[in-house]
Amino acid sequence: xxxxxxxxxxxxxxxxxxxxxxxxxxxxxxxxxxxxxxxxxxxxxxxxxxxxxxxxxxxxxxxxxxxxxxxxxxxxxxxxxxxxxxxxxxxxxxxxxxxxxxxxxxxxxxxxxxxxxxxxxxxxxxxxxxxxxxxxxxxxxxxxxxxxxxxxxxxxxxxxxxxxxxxxxxxxxxxxxxxxxxxxxxxxxxxxxxxxxxxxxxxxxxxxxxxxxxxxxxxxxxxxxxxxxxxxxxxxxxxxxxxxxxxxxxxxxxxxxxxxxxxxxxxxxxxxxxxxxxxxxxxxx
Amino acid sequence: xxxxxxxxxxxxxxxxxxxxxxxxxxxxxxxxxxxxxxxxxxxxxxxxxxxxxxxxxxxxxxxxxxxxxxxxxxxxxxxxxxxxxxxxxxxxxxxxxxxxxxxxxxxxxxxxxxxxxxxxxxxxxxxxxxxxxxxxxxxxxxxxxxxxxxxxxxxxxxxxxxxxxxxxxxxxxxxxxxxxxxxxxxxxxxxxxxxxxxxxxxxxxxxxxxxxxxxxxxxxxxxxxxxxxxxxxxxxxxxxxxxxxxxxxxxxxxxxxxxxxxxxxxxxxxxxxxxxxxxxxxxxxxxxxxxxxxxxxxxxxxxxxxxxxxxxxxxxxxxxxxxxxxxxxxxxxxxxxxxxxxx
Numbered sequence: 001x002x003x004x005x006x007x008x009x010x011x012x013x014x015x016x017x018x019x020x021x022x023x024x025x026x027x028x029x030x031x032x033x034x035x036x037x038x039x040x041x042x043x044x045x046x047x048x049x050x051x052x053x054x055x056x057x058x059x060x061x062x063x064x065x066x067x068x069x070x071x072x073x074x075x076x077x078x079x080x081x082x083x084x085x086x087x088x089x090x091x092x093x094x095x096x097x098x099x100x101x102x103x104x105x106x107x108x109x110x111x112x113x114x115x116x117x118x119x120x121x122x123x124x125x126x127x128x129x130x131x132x133x134x135x136x137x138x139x140x141x142x143x144x145x146x147x148x149x150x151x152x153x154x155x156x157x158x159x160x161x162x163x164x165x166x167x168x169x170x171x172x173x174x175x176x177x178x179x180x181x182x183x184x185x186x187x188x189x190x191x192x193x194x195x196x197x198x199x200x201x202x203x204x205x206x207x208x209x210x211x212x213x214x215x216x217x218x219x220x221x222x223x224x225x226x227x228x229x230x231x232x233x234x235x236x237x238x239x240x241x242x243x244x245x246x247x248x249x250x251x252x253x254x255x256x257x258x259x260x261x262x263x264x265x266x267x268x269x270x271x272x273x274x275x276x277x278x279x280x281x282x283x284x285x
Numbered sequence: 286x287x288x289x290x291x292x293x294x295x296x297x298x299x300x301x302x303x304x305x306x307x308x309x310x311x312x313x314x315x316x317x318x319x320x321x322x323x324x325x326x327x328x329x330x331x332x333x334x335x336x337x338x339x340x341x342x343x344x345x346x347x348x349x350x351x352x353x354x355x356x357x358x359x360x361x362x363x364x365x366x367x368x369x370x371x372x373x374x375x376x377x378x379x380x381x382x383x384x385x386x387x388x389x390x391x392x393x394x395x396x397x398x399x400x401x402x403x404x405x406x407x408x409x410x411x412x413x414x415x416x417x418x419x420x421x422x423x424x425x426x427x428x429x430x431x432x433x434x435x436x437x438x439x440x441x442x443x444x445x446x447x448x449x450x451x452x453x454x455x456x457x458x459x460x461x462x463x464x465x466x467x468x469x470x471x472x473x474x475x476x477x478x479x480x481x482x483x484x485x486x487x488x489x490x491x492x493x494x495x496x497x498x499x500x501x502x503x504x505x506x507x508x509x510x511x512x513x514x515x516x517x518x519x520x521x522x523x524x525x526x527x528x529x530x531x532x533x534x535x536x537x538x539x540x541x542x543x544x545x546x547x548x549x550x551x552x553x554x555x556x557x558x559x560x561x562x563x564x565x566x567x568x569x570x571x572x573x574x575x576x577x578x579x580x581x582x583x584x585x586x587x588x589x590x591x592x593x594x595x596x597x598x599x600x601x602x603x604x605x606x607x608x609x610x611x612x613x614x615x616x617x618x619x620x621x622x623x624x625x626x627x628x
Contacts (some may be wrong), residue, residue, distance in 0.1 A: 070583055071583075072583075076586075076609050076610070077606075077609070077610070080582075080609075082582040082583035083583075084581065084583045127582075127583065129582060176620075176621050179620065179621070181619075195579070197579065199616070201620055201621065247620065249582075249616075251581055
């Protein structure tokens, strides 16, 4: 697990370095496109991310019967922008979604999250909240288990999210660090995937926000990995970084084969481990 | 008076007197030159472009209404209300506008009304459209007062607001505007006697924002509500402690208030206070219900619609944001088992 995290970090660092080099070379046309949200394919940052993550593989524009991405056109709070990824393939079907990448082109670290789904996911939907540092394209890219890629893109007007000061003071945030809560919504019809929400108390400091009273930067400290299992079997895992908002919040589905234990394990960038679990009882029993 | 401590107000008045003696002569002379021709009891329109348009809403109480909407170059960012109270010994100003220029225009308006010196400018709360004009008052030697928490909030964020306004309205429009250092930072409610007229500064703790105060002119019963109430505009909960705000509105409603000068919108009857309460209560009820039913944050703005308020200014922006802000606050409160009022 840690090796994997280190690999992700390394990959992101490499991309960031590329991006910074690319950004300074931006012409005015490209800059105008960034401000208006036109031509998402031309985004130089996306070109780099794409080359790193997917090499030359084709990526189809997602039709609504595969994948949709919801995000506000203009965010009320750049530090907490809701992002909803909805998929239409059934995880129990012949073709299912294996991974979903969430990319925020103009964030300091553009690969915000990499979600891994299984048959137990029931439905590979994911809703979370992210920081948006500049006007940006936001992308959800789904990879199916037969290796095909589909992308949905939205343009979000918000700025300053990564450098926004936290909503709670550091002491209070530390006192509840790692506290977690599950909320489970039984489905209307038995046998349907069950909606779950995982809330994690964590400042998810980006390292880019200045404390206004001390004029010092708060060191980065953020959730790195989330693993959700049902009776020990993987439901969903997420490699994430500080693009995820303070108090990370994930809504996802799981398909319980019966009664069992829903469990979440979280590792942060200080290698602190947190866990919570919930006894799930199927409503018909 | 609510939470008013007389010894304190006396002490403060003494401090003010010391502070003010030096300024009054200069002001009086400057004002006298300009205001001789203006009758003090009629509405004063902008006679030259630089003076703010003010209306006399009660004898000696003047109101300068801001524009509807969000700040933009067309309204010059002047969306906040301001006003002033003229007593036998001088003038007390309530809120200072969004820019140095707006502050100067308010001063011009005052000089058209009276030659008396301006004793004090009170900033009711730390929002941009009420405070950047203070630089114009300080330049004339007029002390500026704020509640300490409002001053703290201003210090922590207003450099950024100023930069945003400079970007939005242009450096020229915002020329001379700055984050001022208040001359007086007070803690509690107190009574001002410096104008020779009893004016109460009412502080209820954290309400619509940290350090938000209302200003009541005893003689006329005119209340300058500041951030505590808007007329026909959606109140903004971003800085608020909702429970504290509702309590403050309740306390205001038992005072002998004849007319309310809200922070935004036109002069109103005291009913505007209960309207604000009703909106805030309905918003709270709706958001708590959404939280109970497990709504997703992305669905909250649409699901929180309160059509009764659809005609209010900023319903499509502030109301939708309010719903998300409260939803997150209550959600966090539940995660940390906090009571409703804390955040």
